[in-house]
Amino acid sequence: MTPAVQGYRFALDPTYDQEQALRSHCGAQRFAYNWGLARVRANLEQRRAEASYGLTGEDLTPSLDWSAYGLRNAWNQAKGEVAPWWGENSKEAYASGAGNLAAALKNWIDSRTGERGGPGIGFPRFKGKRARVSCRFSTGAFGLTDDRRHVRLPRIGAVRTCESTRKLARRVEAGRARIRSATLSRRGRRWFVSLSVEVERADPGPARPEAVVGVDVGVKFLAVVSTGEVIANPKRYQKAHKLRRRLARARSRRRGPDRERGVVPSRRWEQANRTANRLENRTAAMRLDGLHKLTTRLAREYGTVVVEDLNVAAMVRNRCLATSIWSAGFGELRRQLTYKTSWRGATLVTADRFFPSSKTCSSCQAVKAKLHLEGACIPLRPVRFRAGSRSERRPQSGGVGVHGELRRDGKHARRKPCKTALARRWYRHGKTRNHGRGPTPPGQPGRSRNRITRFLNGTRTRYPQTMFGEG
Incomplete structure (x- = not known):
């Protein structure tokens, strides 16, 4: 058996009183966090002001203890004055706020000293009422109940879960x-309640322990396996974009909140906001479900899985591909493979970011310093290329084709474009009104309000007749 730390998350179905208690505990955690942060900031500003006066060493105000233990002791000494109502919630709610503040301060210090990699982390900020709410319980009476349909929490009691x-x-x-x-x-x-559990897992090994497979993630296809299997990209985020825009427009037409003017959001805005949030949560859940199914299947079948180390932070700087890269979830796929392969005794190999995989031939294993399309060992698919500038490709008289190619007989070198294809370039959504033109005189063709219909009927000419092969 392999010991591991695994998380179990269950959706809760609380009553009205229980939901108010959940909100109160999360608010207590936020209150303790903001209280400790205000205390730390006041101490830093005081020491900075004293240093500007020329004071040094022991003359400065003593610094505070930023550890979780020190912040928790300071809260226990001052909670009677700053929060007389502290007894309404569990003590773990306030300890959770102190622990979160200690972790945020440590990350800030490590980022300044260089002990923490990645982008720089700023000084912690205060949490507002609209921030993400959470509360952690590490001691007390919490766990599962005997009926397997409830979760017990300190000072809140047994809360029903949506699933067993x-x-x-x-x-x-x-x-x-x-x-x-x-x-x-x-x-x-x-x-939701997330339970951190120490589990002794007894997962079976991979079905093919000697098999080695490489996984190449992408945008057009979610993953391409070295066995030849191609996993299609469901593109959950892109498919929901049209509905997301419609819900965003509906929400913008309502009276939303405004902190500067003190405007309270209307009920219709809150309802539209909840609908938009449900769409975002459902889209994220569907994407996560697809990644879990893919990574689980790879970890169960192959003994060695090879993935590539991608610089996703640099890839998303391209604003044309940023949405597609984020929706694919490259980092999440690698994170899931990391712990799932360890559970089943498989091996995860991460290829170096600068490994010349494209320059290495799969047959002769030769590596080329400069690889051109015509020099690859693998036959490439021919690419259609239209040379010349736009002015050169424009149709001209005297036997010049549509694509700028000239033949001796003066005819077009390629297939003639149809009128419908040319009309699509000038298509506009909606119809054009007949502004004051009155009824159509008798004996003349009907005048349509649609530009495309008038163009195809010949009542609106935009192109010379040579474009249709009649010249």
Whole structure:
């Protein structure tokens, strides 16, 4: 058996009173976080002001202890004055806020000293009421109930879950799992509880332990496996973009919140906002479900999985491909393969970012410093190329073709374009009104309000007759 730390997340179905208690605990966590941050900022500003006066060493105001233990002790000493209502919530709510602040300050210090890689992290900021709410319980009476349909939380009681917890309950009853902590969170209109569990997993090994497979992720196709299998990209985000725009327009027509003027959002705006949030949550869940199915199948079947190390942060700088790259989830796919291969005893190999995979021939293993299309060992698909500028490709008189090619007989070198194809270039959505033209005189062809119809009927001429092969 392989020991591992695994997370179980369950959607909650609380009553009205329980939901108010959940909100109160998350608000208590935010209050403790902001209180500690204000205290730390005041201490730093005081020491900075004293240093500007020339004070040094012991003459400065003593610095505060930024550890989770120090912040928690400071809160316990001052909670009677700053929060007389602290007894309404569990003590773990305030300890969670102190722990989150200590982690944020440590990340800021490590980023300044260079111990933490990646982009720079700024000083922690205060959390508002509209920030993401969460609360963590590490001690107290929390866990599963006997009916496998409820989760017990400190000071809140048993909260019903939307699905059964039997998978985790069986492991806990068998002694193969231990619940470490429970974290409350709210996403959209749903409340979730995430249980951090120490599990002894007994997963079977890969079906083909000697097989080696390479996975190449992309935008057009989600992944291309070295066995020849091509996994299509579902493009969940792009497919929901049209509906997302319509919901955004509906929300913009309502009276939204305005902090500067003190405007309260209307009920119709809140309803439209909830509808838009449900679409975003559903799109994210569907994308995550597809990635889980793909990574699980690869970890179950192959003994060695090879992926490439991509610089996603640099790739998304291209604004034309940023949306497609983010929606594909390159980093999430690699993260899931990392822990799923370790559970099943498989090996995950990460190819170097500068490994010349495209310059290496799969047959002779030769590496070329400069690879051209005509020098590749693999036959490439021919590419149609239209040379010349736009003015050169424009149809001219005297036997010049549509694409700028000239033949001796003066005819077009390629197939003649149809009138419909040329009309699409001038297509406009909607119809054009007949502004004051009156009825059509008798004996003349009808005058349509649509520009495309008038153009195809010959009542609106935009191109010379030579474009249709009549000249």
